[in-house]
Amino acid sequence: MALKMVKGSIDRMFDKNLQDLVRGIRNHKEDEAKYISQCIDEIKQELKQDNIAVKANAVCKLTYLQMLGYDISWAAFNIIEVMSASKFTFKRIGYLAASQSFHEGTDVIMLTTNQIRKDLSSPSQYDTGVALTGLSCFVTPDLARDLANDIMTLMSHTKPYIRKKAVLIMYKVFLKYPESLRPAFPRLKEKLEDPDPGVQSAAVNVICELARRNPKNYLSLAPLFFKLMTSSTNNWVLIKIIKLFGALTPLEPRLGKKLIEPLTNLIHSVGAGRGADRAVSAVLISLSSGMPNHSASIQVRPARAGASPPLKYLGLLAMSKILKTHPKSVQSHKDLILQCLDDKDESIRLRALDLLYGMVSKKNLMEIVKKLMTHVDKAEGTTYRDELLTKIIDICSQSNYQYITNFEWYISILVELTRLEGTRHGHLIAAQMLDVAIRVKAIRKFAVSQMSSLLDSAHLLASSTQRNGICEVLYAAAWICGEFSEHLQEPHHTLEAMLRPKVTTLPGHIQAVYVQNVVKLYASILQQKEQAGEAEGAQAVTQLMVDRLPQFVQSADLEVQERASCILQLVKHIQKLQAKDVPVAEEVSALFAGELNPVAPKAQKKVPVPEGLDLDAWINEPLSDSESEDERPRAVFHEEEQRRPKHRPSEADEEELARRREARKQEQANNPFYIKSSPSPQKRYQDTPGVEHIPVVQIDLSVPLKVPGLPMSDQYVKLEEERRHQQKLEKDKRRKKRKEKERKGKRRHGSLPTESDEDIAPAQQVDIVTEEMPENALPSDEDDKDPNDPYRALDIDLDKPLADSEKLPIQKHRNAETSKSPEKEDVPVAEKKSKKPKKKEKKHKEKGRDKEKKKEKEKKWSESPHCPSPVSLQEEVDVNAVTASKDECEDTKMEAQGEEDDAEGQEQDKVRLLPRGLWRHKKEKEERSKGRKKSKKQPPGSGEVAGEAAQEPVHNGAPEEEPLPPESSYSLLAENSYIKMTCDVRGSLQEDSQVTVAIVLENRSSSVLKGMELSVLDSLNARMTRPQGSSVHDGVPVPFQLPPGVSNEAQFVFTIQSIVMAQKLKGTLSFIAKNDEGATQEKLDFRLHFSCSSYLITTPCYSDAFAKLLESGDLSMSSVKVDGIRMSFQNLLAKICFHHHFSVVERVDSCASMYSRSIQGHHVCLLVKKGENSVSVDGKCSDSTLLSNLLEEMKVTLAKC
C-alpha cells in the first residue's frame, strides 16, 4: 500500500509540467501535431486522477495548448474543478484557463455561479481578485444577473485592490445585464472620488466607456469630471476624461468654452520635453471633436512638423476630427496632407486619404483626383491600391456628386480605373458607371460610347479569370450599351463584340446581363434597319444572333442558359417572320419599352402603409405575364444598387419640396441652356403622384466635349482649366449684371460650399435625377442603427430617480449587512416586498410611477443615495472585527453625512438602495408608507400601473394593488423599561453551520446604557462563537453604548450542529444604566429562538431545475392544511417568502411552487394551493424532520393570516 503511494507520488513528480510540454513541442518540430495529440491523451489521463495538483497541472498545459489553437472546450468541467480548488495556486490556474476558453456558449458555465460567489466573498483578497479577473472574461447575462449584487458590494470593499477590480468589472456586467446599470450607478459615481487613484481611474474608465456610447445620459457628470480633470495628475485618467469630454461637448456647447482654459493649461503645463508631445497630441485627439475654437488645428501643425511617425499619424487623425467641424482650418493644410500621400508608411497614407475625402471642393476635386491617380499607378500592393480606388470613388460620388462639375471627366476617370489589375473593386466601379449613366441623362451618349469601347477592348476579358475582379465592369458596360442603345454610334459593331466566343469565359451573372442586353441591342438595330428599309441587313443581324446565341445556351450557369434559350427561340421566331417579310421591329422593341428610374435603396421600406390597406389582399387580379417582362432589367439594376454604399439624398419635407420645385421651374425658364427632359414614356411612373416631387438637381452644362477613343482624364483637366479661365474672364465682364446667378450654387446644395465654389460654373448642365423616394416617405434613421448593438440597451436615463423596484437580484447573503451603520436603521424603507426584483422591469411602468414622485424626489435623488461599505461575511466571525469595521464605517458615514446634510434634509434616506437589498421597517416609516400608499392611489395613472403589475410574472413579491402592511423580519426578543431587544436570525450559504443573530437594542429609558454584555447558555447543538480565549460562561460584550432613545444593532455568530430542529437558547443581557442619579446594574433575560426557517436561505430556482429535483426521488414528503384564510394568495405567498425565506419558482392561478435551501444544503420544495378558505402546503425536502418542523412553523404563520 505504502509502496503504491510512493509510486503514485513519484509518478506525479515526473508528470510533464508546462515547461516540459513547451520543451517537448520545441523538440518535435517535425511532427508537432502528433506530439501534441499524444500530450492531450496524457492530459486526459491526468484529468481523471483525484489529485487536484495533477489536475491543475493538466489544465495549465491545456491553457497553453489553447493558445496554440487547440480546442479545449471538452475540458470545461475539469477547469471548473480546478477553479474550485482551495489553494490560490490552483484557483489561479483554473480561472486563467476559464478566462481563455469559456464563452457564452459554454454550457457548464452556469455551474460556476456559486463557486464564483464564494470566491468573491473569500477572505483572501487574491482569491477574490483572481475570480474577478476571470469573470471579466467570460461573464454571461445569467452570471451578470446573479452576481451583480455581490460585485456591487465588492465595490465598497476595504481593499483598493478589490475595489478597482470590482468597479471595472461592473462595465462588463452592465453590458450583459443592463438592468443593473441604474441601481449600481450611484455607487459607481461615488467611486469617482475614491481616495485610491487606482479605483478612481477604474471608475473613470468605466464611465467613459459607458458615456462614449450614450453621452447624453452622462452630461450631468460634467462638473464632477471637470473637477477631476483639474485636480488629477494621473495621465491615464486625464486622457480618459478628455476623451469623455470629447463625447460630451457636441451635446453641450457651453462645455467647450469652459474647457478651453483648463486644456490650454494642461497643454502648457506638460508642454516641455519629449513626453509633452504625447500629451499634447493625446489631448488634441480627444478634444478636437467639437471644440469651438481653432486652437486645436493650430497645434497640430507643429506637432506634425516634429514628424516622428506616430505623431504624424496622430496629427492626421486629429485633423480628420477637426475637419468635421472646421473644414476651413484643415483645408489650409492641403499641401501637407498631399505630401503625406507620399509617405512610405501605409498607415499614414491611409489617414491622409481619409482627410482628402473631407477636403475636396469643386475647385480642387480634379486636382486631387489627378494626384490620387498618379498614386494609383505608383502604388505597390493591392490593398493600398484598392483603398485608393475606393477613396477616389468615394470622393467623387460624395453628397450626390456634389463636387463634380464635369461628368465626362468622371466617366473617363472610371474608365481609366478599369485598367487597374487585380483590384477587388470592379463592382464598385461598375456601380458608379451604372449610377452615373442612369441618373445623369446628358452624359448617356458619352457614357455609351465609352462603354462600347470597353466592351470592345480585350484587356478586361483577359482578366476574367479572377472572380469579382475588374471584369465586373463589363456588367455595367453591357447593361448601359443595351439599355441606352439608341445612343450607340455603331450598334452592329458592339453587338458583335458582345457575342464574341470569349465572352463565355466571364462569370455567369455577367454573361446573363450580356444575353439580355444583346437582345436590347438587337431590337434597336432591327428598328433602325427596318426604318431604313434594309430588310437584308435586318435578316443578317438575326442570322448573327441565331449563330452566336447557342454558345450561351450551353453555359453551365442556369441563369445564362435559361435566358439564352428563351431568346434563341424568340429570335428564331423573328427569323421566320422576317422570311415572310413581316415587320417585326416594333414588336421586338416593345419588349424593352419604358424608361428606368433610379430608385433609392431604401425606398421600398419607406413607403408608409395607408390606413385601411390590407397588404395581403389582392387589389387587382394578379398582373399579367407580359407586364413583368420589363420588370426584369430593373431588378437586375436594383440589385446592383443595393450593393453600393450610397449617400441618400436628404429628405426634404413637403414645404421644402414645393419651394425647390418652384425655384427650379423659374430657373428652367430663365436658363437658355436647360434641356427639357421629354416626359417619361412609362405609364407606371406617370401615374404615381410622387414622380413630380422628385427633386431634380441641375448642374449647368456648356458645349459637350468630344474626346474620341478611350479618353485620358488629364485632357479634361487642361480643358477644364481653360474653360474656367474663360469663364472667369466672361464673368468679370458681366459680374454686375448677373449677381443672381452667383447665388444659385449656394442654394442648390444643402451643404455649404467654400466660397471658391461659387465662382466655378460647372462645365455641363446635367440633370442629376435623384433616386426616387415614395411620397411622404417615413423619415427614419432607425434603420441605420443596428438592433443588435449591445450598447443600445445601456441607453438608460441615469438621472431619473431609482424606482423602488429597481434593485439588483439578491441571493440572500444577508450577513453581509453587518457593517451597516446604525443611523441607517432609523431611516430605512417602508417596502416589504421582493428580495428579488422583477427581472423584466417595464420601463414605462417606472416612468409612470416616477412621474408622481419626481418633483418631490428630484433634489434628493440627484444627491445619489449611497450605501455604507459592507464588510464581507468572513471577517465578522470574530465579533470584535465586526465592531472595528463598524466603527470605521460609522465614521466615514458621519463625515459623508456632515457634508450632505444641508442639501438632503431629513427626507434623504426615505428610499435607499441598501447594499443587499434587505428592506427593514421602523416606526417612522410606517407613516411614510401610508403616505406612499395614498400617493399611489391618487394619480389617475395608478390603475394602469396596477394592471400592468398584475400581468407581470410573479416572483416573490407582494401584489402592487393591495400592499401588505409593512413587516419586519425582526421579532421581539425581550423588553423591559430600560431596553427593547429585537432580533433577526440569518444564515449564509458560505458557512454551513453558522448563523448570525442581529440584535437591535433600543434604549427606552432616560439613562445611558453601557457595559452591555450578552451571555447565552450554550446547548449541545448550538453554541455562541466567542472571542478567542474566553470561556463558555463569559458573556460577549456589546461593542457600543446607547444614549437615551438611541438604538443600535449588534451581531453575534452562533454555531449550529444540526439544523433540522428548532432551537431555543436562554440568555441574559446585562448592562449598566447610568443617569444623573447614579448607575445601576440591570439585566434582561431572553430566549433566543432559532426556527427552522431561519436556517433557510432564499435561493432562486429555475423551474426546470425544480422539476428535476422533484423527479430525483431523494426527497421525503409531508403536507399541512390550514383553514380559515382570507388573505389573497398573492399576499400569502409574499408572507411565506418573507418569513420562511422561500422564493416562488412558478405560479399558476392559485397554485404556486416554491423553493428554498438550508444553509447545510437541504433542498426544500413546496407546493402551495389555495382553496376557498383554506391553504394546503405540500412539502418535499431532503430531510424529513426538517420538513415537518418547517411545515409546523408555516402553519403557525398561516394561521395568523
Add this chain to the structure above:
Amino acid sequence: MIKAILIFNNHGKPRLKFYQPYSEDTQQQIIRETFHLVSKRDENVCNFREGGLLIGGSDNLIYRHYETLYFVFCVDSSENELGILDLIQVFVKTLDKCFENVCELDLIFHADKVHNTLAEMVMGGMVLETNMNEIVTQIDIQNKLEKSEAGLAGAPARAVSAVKNMNLPEIPRNINIGDISIKVPNLPSFK
C-alpha cells in the same frame, strides 16, 4: 476597450490573450492576419495600423516591436493610441522586472506567468492599472502566496523540475516512470 493582446515572435508564433470571444480557429486566423499586417512594416514607421478584417476593420492595431517579439494591442476607438503605446511599454518593463531581463524564451516557457502579469494590468479588456510599481507589488505578493502554498509538498516537485531544467543532453527526454511497474516477488505462501 482592448479587444485582444497579441504577442508573437518574428515568425508569427503566438503568445496571446483575447478579450472578445472568438473560436480557436478564428483566433489563429486573426493572429496570422495581424502578423501579416504588422510584420511587413518597416522599423521606423508609426506604430499604428488599422485592424484586419477579422477583428474589425474599424479597430486599431497598436504595436511595438522588441528584438524578436511583437506586442500588438487591438483596441477600439475609445482607447488613446499613445496611451496604449505607453501601456505596452509598461507591460514590457513589468515583464522585465518579473523575469529579470525578460527574453522570448521566458515568455515561451512561462506563458501562464505572462498571463498573470497581464491580469494585473488589463482586466476583461479594460485597463486596470498603469502604475508599474503597484503591478509588481501585487504580482510579488501573489507569487509568495503561491510559494507558501506549495510548502513542503512542493519541494520534491521543485527538485524534480530543477533536475529537469538542468538540460543535460544525455538525459533522455520524457522519463516516464509510469511504465516501470515495480514487481513484488510472489512469496510462496506458508502452509
